Amino acid sequence: MNVTAMIPMVLVSQAMHVGEIIHLPPAKVKGEMSLEESIAKRRSIREFAAKPLSIEQIGQLLWAAQGITEKDKGLRAAPSAGALYPLETYVVLPEGVYHYNPQRHELKRVLAGDRRLELQKAARDQEAIGSAPAVLVFTGVYERTAAKYGDRASRYVSIEAGHACQNVLLQATAQNLASVPVGPFEDTQVAKIINLAKNENPLYLMPVGYPME
Numbered sequence: 001m002n003v004t005a006m007i008p009m010v011l012v013s014q015a016m017h018v019g020e021i022i023h024l025p026p027a028k029v030k031g032e033m034s035l036e037e038s039i040a041k042r043r044s045i046r047e048f049a050a051k052p053l054s055i056e057q058i059g060q061l062l063w064a065a066q067g068i069t070e071k072d073k074g075l076r077a078a079p080s081a082g083a084l085y086p087l088e089t090y091v092v093l094p095e096g097v098y099h100y101n102p103q104r105h106e107l108k109r110v111l112a113g114d115r116r117l118e119l120q121k122a123a124r125d126q127e128a129i130g131s132a133p134a135v136l137v138f139t140g141v142y143e144r145t146a147a148k149y150g151d152r153a154s155r156y157v158s159i160e161a162g163h164a165c166q167n168v169l170l171q172a173t174a175q176n177l178a179s180v181p182v183g184p185f186e187d188t189q190v191a192k193i194i195n196l197a198k199n200e201n202p203l204y205l206m207p208v209g210y211p212m213e
């Protein structure tokens with residue numbers, strides 16, 4: 001049994017500091033909503049209830065984004081040019097900023113403290129970001145793709161962020177959660193807020209939460 005999965009996020013966080021790991025519960029591959037229904041129901045929703053997401057919900061969203069779906073070859077939920085996987089995924093929670101490790105299906109806390117409001121300010125002050133209980137951030141490392149595809153890399157990496165984002169939107173809908181993709185933001189500010197490495201480019205922000213009643 002995964003004990004961490006049963007502990008509310010807020011309790012996990014109290015015992016944790018930067019560098020510590022949250023083991024995510026295994027993702028479900030069967031759900032209650034059909035793919036067709038999820039596609040039909042998906043809408044950009046920008047107002048969220050003040051209710052935290054569970055570790056299971058967060059794990060499921062991250063799995064949909066970049067989780068391993070074929071262990072032997074390390075293939076992921078979203079397609080990637082040459083299976084080079086240039087995307088990195090972060091989740092910004094009230095407890096801190098966490099980096100997702102797809103191979104281990106776990107989160108590593110990279111920063112402590114609530115960065116959501118700073119992120120909101122960096123993204124044209126859109127309240128969807130500051131008010132969501134979780135904000136996914138996709139970043140891209142262009143070199144990984146450029147090594148094989150040269151100057152088409154920036155195109156491919158952006159396309160891949162779109163694939164991952166759409167998976168999350170449909171997964172969120174299937175869990176009766178709400179989300180919206182956010183494209184406009186100050187790259188340098190976002191990079192600073194979540195402490196990105198120099199070769200990591202922020203591509204997409206995705207606030208996720210329960211829809212406002």
Ligand SMILES: Cc1cc2nc3c(=O)[nH]c(=O)nc-3n(C[C@H](O)[C@H](O)[C@H](O)COP(=O)(O)O)c2cc1C
Nearest residue numbers: 042043044045046123124126128180181182183184
């Ligand atoms: C690249 C991209 C960037 C977007 N950026 C924002 C944004 O910054 N804020 C926002 O509220 N919606 C944003 N959206 C969502 C669109 O406004 C939304 O998809 C559109 O109005 C259609 O509505 P629907 O998603 O409910 O079908 C973005 C969508 C895309 C594809």
